[in-house]
Amino acid sequence: MKIHEYQAKELFSKYGIPMLRRRVATTGQEAAQAAQEFGGRAVVKAQIHAGGRGKGGGIQVAASPEEAAEFAKGMLGRNLVTPQTGPEGAPVRQVLIEELADIQRELYLAITIDRTQQAPIMLASPMGGVSIEEVAASNPEAIYSQMIDPLLGLMPFQTRSLAAALDLQGDTARAAGQVMTALYRVFVENDCTLAEINPLIVTGDGAIVALDAKINLEDDSLFRHQELQELRDPSQEDELEARAAELGIAYVKLDGDVGCLVNGAGLAMATLDVASAAGAAPANFLDVGGGATAELVADAVEIILSDPKVTRVLVNIFGGILRCDLAASGVVLAYQRKGSNLPLVVRLLGTNVEEGCNILRESGLPVTFADSLAEAAQVIRESG
Amino acid sequence: MSILVNENSRVLVQGITGREGSFHASSCMAYGTNVVAGVTPGRGGQLFEDRVPVFDAVAQAVRETQANVSLIFVPPAFAPDAIAEAADALVPLIVCITEGIPVQDMVRLTPYLAGKQVRLIGPNCPGLISPVASCKVGIMPGSIHRPGRTGVVSRSGTLTYEAVEQLSSLGIGQSSCVGIGGDPIIGTSFVDALRLFNDDPDTDLVVLIGEIGGSLEQDAAAYIKEGFTKPVCALVVGATAPPGKRMGHAGAIITGEDARADAKIQALREAGATIIPTPADIGATAQAVLARM
Numbered sequence: 001m002k003i004h005e006y007q008a009k010e011l012f013s014k015y016g017i018p019m020l021r022r023r024v025a026t027t028g029q030e031a032a033q034a035a036q037e038f039g040g041r042a043v044v045k046a047q048i049h050a051g052g053r054g055k056g057g058g059i060q061v062a063a064s065p066e067e068a069a070e071f072a073k074g075m076l077g078r079n080l081v082t083p084q085t086g087p088e089g090a091p092v093r094q095v096l097i098e099e100l101a102d103i104q105r106e107l108y109l110a111i112t113i114d115r116t117q118q119a120p121i122m123l124a125s126p127m128g129g130v131s132i133e134e135v136a137a138s139n140p141e142a143i144y145s146q147m148i149d150p151l152l153g154l155m156p157f158q159t160r161s162l163a164a165a166l167d168l169q170g171d172t173a174r175a176a177g178q179v180m181t182a183l184y185r186v187f188v189e190n191d192c193t194l195a196e197i198n199p200l201i202v203t204g205d206g207a208i209v210a211l212d213a214k215i216n217l218e219d220d221s222l223f224r225h226q227e228l229q230e231l232r233d234p235s236q237e238d239e240l241e242a243r244a245a246e247l248g249i250a251y252v253k254l255d256g257d258v259g260c261l262v263n264g265a266g267l268a269m270a271t272l273d274v275a276s277a278a279g280a281a282p283a284n285f286l287d288v289g290g291g292a293t294a295e296l297v298a299d300a301v302e303i304i305l306s307d308p309k310v311t312r313v314l315v316n317i318f319g320g321i322l323r324c325d326l327a328a329s330g331v332v333l334a335y336q337r338k339g340s341n342l343p344l345v346v347r348l349l350g351t352n353v354e355e356g357c358n359i360l361r362e363s364g365l366p367v368t369f370a371d372s373l374a375e376a377a378q379v380i381r382e383s384g
Numbered sequence: 385m386s387i388l389v390n391e392n393s394r395v396l397v398q399g400i401t402g403r404e405g406s407f408h409a410s411s412c413m414a415y416g417t418n419v420v421a422g423v424t425p426g427r428g429g430q431l432f433e434d435r436v437p438v439f440d441a442v443a444q445a446v447r448e449t450q451a452n453v454s455l456i457f458v459p460p461a462f463a464p465d466a467i468a469e470a471a472d473a474l475v476p477l478i479v480c481i482t483e484g485i486p487v488q489d490m491v492r493l494t495p496y497l498a499g500k501q502v503r504l505i506g507p508n509c510p511g512l513i514s515p516v517a518s519c520k521v522g523i524m525p526g527s528i529h530r531p532g533r534t535g536v537v538s539r540s541g542t543l544t545y546e547a548v549e550q551l552s553s554l555g556i557g558q559s560s561c562v563g564i565g566g567d568p569i570i571g572t573s574f575v576d577a578l579r580l581f582n583d584d585p586d587t588d589l590v591v592l593i594g595e596i597g598g599s600l601e602q603d604a605a606a607y608i609k610e611g612f613t614k615p616v617c618a619l620v621v622g623a624t625a626p627p628g629k630r631m632g633h634a635g636a637i638i639t640g641e642d643a644r645a646d647a648k649i650q651a652l653r654e655a656g657a658t659i660i661p662t663p664a665d666i667g668a669t670a671q672a673v674l675a676r677m
Contacts, residue, residue, distance in 0.1 A: 113487060115598045115635075118494045118569050133640075150491045191488055220634060221486035223461065250632040254624065265566060265632025266540020269595055269621040270663035276624050277662040285625070287632040290523075290541070318542045318549075320525050321407075349549065350525060373546065373664035 001217045002049040003231045006096045008213035011190065015182040017197075018175070019210050022098040031072035032065035034097035040064055043098045044071040046080050048090040049236040051131070051214075056082035058092070061100070068097060091235050101211060106199035107166055108132055109180065111148075111187040120148040120187065122180060124162045128199030154184040168202070175208040176200075190228060191221030240284075240303050249288055249300050256281025258380065259304035259313040259342075261297070261331070263288050263322050270373075271316045278377040283310045290321050297322075297330025298337070305338045312383060314376065315346040317356075324348040324356030332363040341366065343383065347376045386514030386560045387535070387580040387587070388477060388505070389453060393519050396421040396451035396475070398442065398458055398466045400432050405457035408481075408523050409436070412455070415526040416518035421445040443473040453477045455511065455521050460484035463507065464493055471502045478571070479521050480507035487634065490569040497571065504571025508633065510541040510563035516586065522563065524548075532557015533586060534670060537577040538593035539566050539600070539635070543621065543663070547591055550667030556674065559587040566633030568597070574604035578612055588677065589615050591670055592657070594648055596622030597636045601648035605655035615677065617669045618652040619660035620645045 006024050013019060023034035024047075035042035042065075046058035053059050058080045062068035072095045079089030106128035114121040125143045127135045135142055144165040146158040159177035168176050179200065187195040194216040201211050222229050234242045244251030250265060254272075258280045262268035265287045272282040284307065288300045304310060317327045328348070334340075347370040348356045360367045368383075370376035395412065399405035400422025410433060413419050421439060422432045428440035439445040442454065454475045458466040463482040470478045485507050497504055505512060511522015515529040524545055530552045538544040544563050551558065562577050564570055574592060581587045594601040601620060608616055623645040625631045627638040641647055653659050660669040 113491065113568065115568050116603075119491060120488075149495070150488075151495055188488065191486055193487070218487055219630075220460065220484045221488070224486070250630075252626070252629045252631060254626065262542075264540065264542025265636060266538070266543030266593070266595055266621060267546055269625065269631055269636065270540075270543050270546065270619075272624040273621050274663050277664075282624055285629075285631050318545050320542075320545070321523075350528075350545075372550075373662075377662070377664050 001219055001222065001232060002236065003215055003217065004047045004049065004094070004233065005045065005213050006047055006094065007231045008215040011186060011215060012210060012213050015186050017179055017182050017210050018208060020099045020101055022096055025072055025095050025097050026076065026093065028069035028073040031095060031097050032069035035062055035065040035068035038097070038099035041100050042068050043100060044068055044075065045096040045098065046075045046092045047094040047096055048080050048085070048092055049233070050082050050084040050090055052082035052084045053080065056080050056085070058082065093235060101201060101209060102204040103201045104204050105202040107202065108135070108198050109183060109200045110194065110196035110198070111183055111192070112194045114147065117147050119150055120184070122146045122148060122154065122158070122162065122184065124166055126166050132198065148184065154181060172202060172206045172208060179208055179210065186215070190215070191218045191225060192216060193218045240306055244303050247296065247299050249286065249296070249303070251303060252285040253307065254282050254284050255309070256283045257309050257311040259283045259307065259310040260286055261288060261301055261304060261313065261315045262286060263290060263292065263317050267316065267318060271314065274373050274377050275314060275380055278380040280380045283307055288322070292322050294326045294329040294333065297327050298333040301331050301334030302338060305334060305340050305342070310342065312343045312345065314380065315344060316373070316376065317348050319348060319350030319353060319356070323352040324350060325352040325359060328356035328359040332359060332365065335363070335365055344368070345370060345376055345379045345383070347371070347373065386517045386519070387584050388512055388560065388562065389514050389519045389521055390517045391519070393453050393521070394418055394420045394449065394451045395453045395455055395521055396423060396442070396445050396449065398423045398454055398456045398470065400424060400436070400438060401427050401430070402457055406432065408457060411526070412520045415520040417520050420449040421451050442469045442475065446473045446475060451475065453479065453521055456480040456482060458482055460486070464489040467493060467504060468496060471497050471500050474500060475502060477503050477505070479505045479509070479511050481509060481511060481523055483508040485567065487568055490567065494569060505562065506565040506570060508567040509565035509570070510544060512560060512562040514560040515558050524561070528552055529561070530557035533559055533588040535559050535581040535584070535587040535590040536561040536593070537574060537581070537590060538563055539595050539633070540593060543593060546663065547593055547666045551591070551670055554667045554671050556667065556670055559584060566635050568635040574600050575607045578604060578607055582612055582614065587614065589617065589670060589674060591666065592616055592618045594618065594620040595633070595636050596625050596631065596638050596645050597633070597643050599642040602642060602651045605651035605657070608652070608657055609655040615673050616657040617660055617673055618657040619663060619666060620648045620652070621663060
């Protein structure tokens, strides 16, 4: 789960990470008041879940409270398009007004899980302020890392080593070490998959300040973080994806026209690949799960049918615990509720496959049956 | 022969009195698996299906039944404790089916397990099955499997069943099938499973099924190039997945170049694996490779 910059900063402040004075605004007037409080000049930052905000005009430096209000009004209530949002952009409902910083250096600091080493890793770079992917591509030697033993935690010698690599000295190095230690605590105590400060700045008088804050929370850990669940902002998510998530259905919206209903994540990815290889573009990834009921299958199919781009539906169910007859009933139920008549390609296999096929046959829906994935691909190709 | 489990496997089921645990314990027993014990804290003294003793603790179950495999069906919040308990009792093979264990719990468990002579399969996996030994330690439908000489290793559940269905329908039986799990941090990797297949005289060919996310497939490719002596047919799914989106499995997310399907396929191809063109061609590709052997 992603959260906004202002929410991540509220979390950071609980751990003592130094930041600038800032205020969340939802109107131009609030933005002007905040800028006034910070001495007139301020930065106005659109709050959306995607990165690349600067490139999309979502970060503006205002020279006066009036200008802060103007920038805020230009952002609020609109969709901001950045290189990471897609062409529709993401809606801006809050802006963060922050005082101006005296930036001497821009650094990068982050923690994530290294899957190969199966441990947390802290990354640091003297090349902050640009995306770390760009640094990795252009200057991989400028990224320093420390693998963290999960039983020991981040040790002081590791923070000293990173601070030295960043060419920091004296009090500045010590302050950076404290930020690293605090960031590790943020990461562990909130079950983050990513905690990132980009840039972490060194000010003219040698202070260390987190100018930005990015936190991704692990979905599978949210059950033990009631307070973090409340940070969710469904307005930043695709509407259908948000509805699916509420139902516990793994659904990812794609750009094509073939709606896909599958049980199991691997089989779902495989089904999309089969459709693509047959020259069709999948409209979605959807794993309805192993223990689904007919009702849940119906909800899943309704989500598929709610996507206006969908012109046909491919069903691939390997019946086990999810019986084919239940899956078939769910499909029929959703078609009835939606009054849909879109063509179906259905491949059922496993438990109660005959019953499932009969339910679909007797429903009167426009179903073409396939016995195998290869046959399903053939039908998709021919229905082009 | 088979890998990991055989006729001497004595299976204990953690969470045997739960809905999923009891359903699958029965199904494993019906397949021929020797389920010798169950563990559910607070339910010690009961009998499962009138014959399998249920214990309060894993150590006690191991002491009294000599169980040497544990199959775990415990909800995500309690599964790390269940895995650690099995490791503490030195159960040599621990198979965790549970999906949704917090990744940082797995991060902390990994060094703990590394200090013990135990192997973890999963979590978030369908388990494993050896049709040649009539032993199923997992949730896969036993009926689709046929005894034979092809090994299957996969990060997925239902896609593994799809692969097995295609193989069996062409008369290609399996020695062992292992689902290593769809989470970012798992106990047994492709390389670990391939090493076991390499040493198994009754496996001639391995079908490897990978997916986007991480770099386990590249590690497998390096090992196939260096030391694996048998032919490999490889499929990597998720070519259509957009970057940064979790495709169901917690581990199936594109976070960098290595995590992409095309990078994995290229590594496996360069290592000499036969690439399965689409998921519809698993059986046919294996059949063609077997015909050339």
